[in-house]
Amino acid sequence: xxxxxxxxxxxxxxxxxxxxxxxxxxxxxxxxxxxxxxxxxxxxxxxxxxxxxxxxxxxxxxxxxxxxxxxxxxxxxxxxxxxxxxxxxxxxxxxxxxxxxxxxxxxxxxxxxxxxxxxxxxxxxxxxxxxxxxxxxxxxxxxxxxxxxxxxxxxxxxxxxxxxxxxxxxxxxxxxxxxxxxxxxxxxxxxxxxxxxxxxxxxxxxxxxxxxxxxxxxxxxxxxxxxxxxx
Amino acid sequence: xxxxxxxxxxxxxxxxxxxxxxxxxxxxxxxxxxxxxxxxxxxxxxxxxxxxxxxxxxxxxxxxxxxxxxxxxxxxxxxxxxxxxxxxxxxxxxxxxxxxxxxxxxxxxxxxxxxxxxxxxxxxxxxxxxxxxxxxxxxxxxxxxxxxxxxxxxxxxxxxxxxxxxxxxxxxxxxxxxxxxxxxxxxxxxxxxxxxxxxxxxxxxxxxxxxxxxxxxxxxxxxxxxxxxxx
Numbered sequence: 001x002x003x004x005x006x007x008x009x010x011x012x013x014x015x016x017x018x019x020x021x022x023x024x025x026x027x028x029x030x031x032x033x034x035x036x037x038x039x040x041x042x043x044x045x046x047x048x049x050x051x052x053x054x055x056x057x058x059x060x061x062x063x064x065x066x067x068x069x070x071x072x073x074x075x076x077x078x079x080x081x082x083x084x085x086x087x088x089x090x091x092x093x094x095x096x097x098x099x100x101x102x103x104x105x106x107x108x109x110x111x112x113x114x115x116x117x118x119x120x121x122x123x124x125x126x127x128x129x130x131x132x133x134x135x136x137x138x139x140x141x142x143x144x145x146x147x148x149x150x151x152x153x154x155x156x157x158x159x160x161x162x163x164x165x166x167x168x169x170x171x172x173x174x175x176x177x178x179x180x181x182x183x184x185x186x187x188x189x190x191x192x193x194x195x196x197x198x199x200x201x202x203x204x205x206x207x208x209x210x211x212x213x214x215x216x217x218x219x220x221x222x223x224x225x226x227x228x229x230x231x
Numbered sequence: 232x233x234x235x236x237x238x239x240x241x242x243x244x245x246x247x248x249x250x251x252x253x254x255x256x257x258x259x260x261x262x263x264x265x266x267x268x269x270x271x272x273x274x275x276x277x278x279x280x281x282x283x284x285x286x287x288x289x290x291x292x293x294x295x296x297x298x299x300x301x302x303x304x305x306x307x308x309x310x311x312x313x314x315x316x317x318x319x320x321x322x323x324x325x326x327x328x329x330x331x332x333x334x335x336x337x338x339x340x341x342x343x344x345x346x347x348x349x350x351x352x353x354x355x356x357x358x359x360x361x362x363x364x365x366x367x368x369x370x371x372x373x374x375x376x377x378x379x380x381x382x383x384x385x386x387x388x389x390x391x392x393x394x395x396x397x398x399x400x401x402x403x404x405x406x407x408x409x410x411x412x413x414x415x416x417x418x419x420x421x422x423x424x425x426x427x428x429x430x431x432x433x434x435x436x437x438x439x440x441x442x443x444x445x446x447x448x449x450x451x452x453x454x455x456x457x458x459x460x461x462x
Contacts, residue, residue, distance in 0.1 A: 027293020029264075035446040036260075039291050062258020097457035098449050100332060108450070118444070121345075122405065127445035129452075133388050138447040154274055174353065174450030191455040193447055197354040207454035211447050213349070214358035215266040216440055217337070220251035220398060221360075222262050223438035224422040 031110075032070045034062050034094050037068070041091040055086030088117055100128040105165045107133045107179055107189065109174035111141055114195060118169060119147040131169070133160040154180075157187035167191040174198045181208075235424065251341075261302045265325050267292050267382075268299070270323040284315030320348045331412040340411055341392045341403035342382055343371055345426060349400060350378040362400070364391045385411075386420035398422040405429045 020204055027215050040060050044052055075097050088155035095101040098142055106124070108131050118130055124142075126203040133156075134149045136142060141151045152160070168189045172180050177196035184192060184206075191207040200208050271291050272438045275283055277440070285299035303309050306328050310316040326332040336356070339362050341344055349355075350362055364387075366371060372382045399420045401410050408427035415423060416435075422438040425431055431439050 012362075012376065025457065026451075029267075029293035031450055033260075034453070037450045038449070039446075042254060062260035068365045080335075097453070099452040100449055104448070104452055112348070113344040113351070117345035117348055117402075121428070121444060124448060125441060126428075129247075129445060129448045131305040150443065166455065167448065169448075190458075191451045193451050197352070197357075205458065207451055207458055208453065209447055211444070212270065212354060213352060213442070214354045214360060215263075215270075216357060216442050217335070217355060217360045217398065218266045218269070218331055219259075219262055220329070220422045220438055220440040221266070221330040222423050223336055223440065224397065226256065227421075227436065227438055 028092070030074055031098075033061070033063065033067075033071050034098055034137045037071075038091060038098070041094070045087045045091065049087055051084050051086055051088075053079070057085075080165050095128070098133045102128070104129050104167055105132045105163075106130060106169060107135060107137045107157065107165045107184075108169045108171065109154075109157075109184060110170065110176075111136045111146055112173075114173060115169075115171040116146060118148065118168055118171060119204045129167070133157075133165055135160075137176075154183055154187075157184065161188040165189070167193065167196075170196060170200075171195045172196060232359050256377070257305045260307060262265075262292065262329075263303050264298075265329055268324045269322060269329070272325070276318045276322065280318055281313050282317055284310070285322075288316075301461045323416075326359070333359070335360050335398055336363045336394075336398045337361060337398045337400060338366060338391055339387065340366045340385075340415060341401065341407075342367045342377055342389075343402060343404075346400075346402040347377060348382065350400060360398070363394075364388075364396055367392075368407075372445075385414055385418075388415065389452065390421070392419040396420070398424065401425045401427060403427060 013220055037057055040057055041052070054065040058065045058068045073138065078090055078093060090099065091227075100170060106129050108119060111119070113135050115134070115136075119134065124131065131149070134151050136144060136151050137154055142153050144151050168184045168191070170177060170181060170184070170192055174196045176195065178200055179200050181194070181200045181202055182194055185202050188204065192200065192202065192209070194208060194210045195213075197209065202208055233425055261348050268288060271288055272283070276429070285296040286370045287384060289299045291297045298381050309321055309324060323332065341374050342350070347366070350365065355362065362380070365377060365382050366385055366388055367382050368385055371460055373384050374383050390442045397420065397421070401408060401412060401415070401423055408425060409431055412425070412431045416433050420437065423433065424432065425439060425441045428443075430441065433439055
């Protein structure tokens with residue numbers, strides 16, 4: 001379904017090869033840029049633009065127009081000669097590629113401070129993710145309500161999966177993360193977003209993404225260090 | 232100090248041009264990849280590798296070897312013919328470029344749930360960021376201690392800046408973010424990491440980075456949707 005095209009005969013890096021081995025997967029960096037293109041298109045639409053092109057999109061994100069076209073070429077043919085891309089159409093096509101044109105039902109595991117904060121985070125719903133269930137292991141938390149959700153015991157996770165929950169956000173202490181992640185995988189969750197600063201080892205059929213918040217601070221540090229004199 | 236090199240005559244996108252206009256800045260995407268190279272080098276060092284090359288680094292991150300070399304070429308000449316890059320040396324060089332070879336002192340503004348969680352987040356210190364001060368506007372919080380830090384009133388921020396705090400992490404409600412950010416800028420903070428899902432407008436001499444946690448979920452959704460059959 002997805003073709004692999006680069007100028008050089010790159011092999012997919014470890015962990016990116018699809019378990020079946022039949023298709024060559026798309027590099028992670030390309031998928032990451034899809035999210036950025038999607039946000040940029042949302043901004044362009046918000047600014048009232050109907051069309052854009054690879055050069056404009058690229059400039060706003062600091063990549064070449066050739067890179068934009070190459071990234072999109074993994075997924076098919078987009079845009080129109082002499083017009084470029086229609087913003088809303090490309091935005092919807094990218095949502096379809098990312099799998100976010102439909103709503104995802106998400107479980108939050110670990111209702112500590114970070115869990116609380118994410119239950120309230122408004123940025124998720126805007127992009128098609130709804131936190132529908134909250135879980136914890138602490139007996140004193142189970143049965144309480146946080147942001148309108150009843151905190152459930154881990155034993156109820158399988159039931160939530162049967163009700164349609166597919167992803168889990170893991171906001172548990174680093175020391176508990178691997179153990180909890182295994183329970184999450186056993187319950188049938190297919191994707192885990194891990195906020196604990198540890199690398200999780202899970203079966204191949206469970207996708208795992210880790211959040212590294214320090215990267216954002218690094219980018220900020222660079223911007224500060226390389227800032228010119230006040231204009 | 233920093234040269235701008237691409238195959239096409241890209242102009243920097245808006246907001247990237249340095250205020251002085253004398254130097255053409257490095258595209259944001261290049262700087263973002265520096266963080267990823269840095270993490271990958273940390274992994275390689277952890278795995279016991281002494282040297283690597285643009286092809287290996289690129290493959291692990293899904294970019295071409297040419298892209299790796301081009302990214303690094305913005306900042307000078309790295310690596311050795313016939314050897315490649317020495318991992319620790321390149322890691323240190325990237326830290327120097329990013330500005331994280333020295334410790335940054337950071338203020339956290341807004342000690343709600345997310346603020347609490349970030350005060351405990353161990354991922355920051357590992358990369359050279361230390362949260363040294365916590366601030367809030369709520370009178371009932373001021374004077375209390377969280378994770379060993381006394382919560383201070385906003386009026387003490389200028390003093391913290393004089394003591395060496397340069398960056399601020401903003402974990403305040405979206406409705407308060409712009410107002411608080413302005414106070415932060417006035418106090419002399421030079422970089423703001425904003426967790427509120429709003430775009431801040433600040434003077435040019437203050438660097439701003441926003442955190443979009445939904446991007447991580449999008450990447451996870453893509454991985455789930457495009458996962459092959461269980462291996």
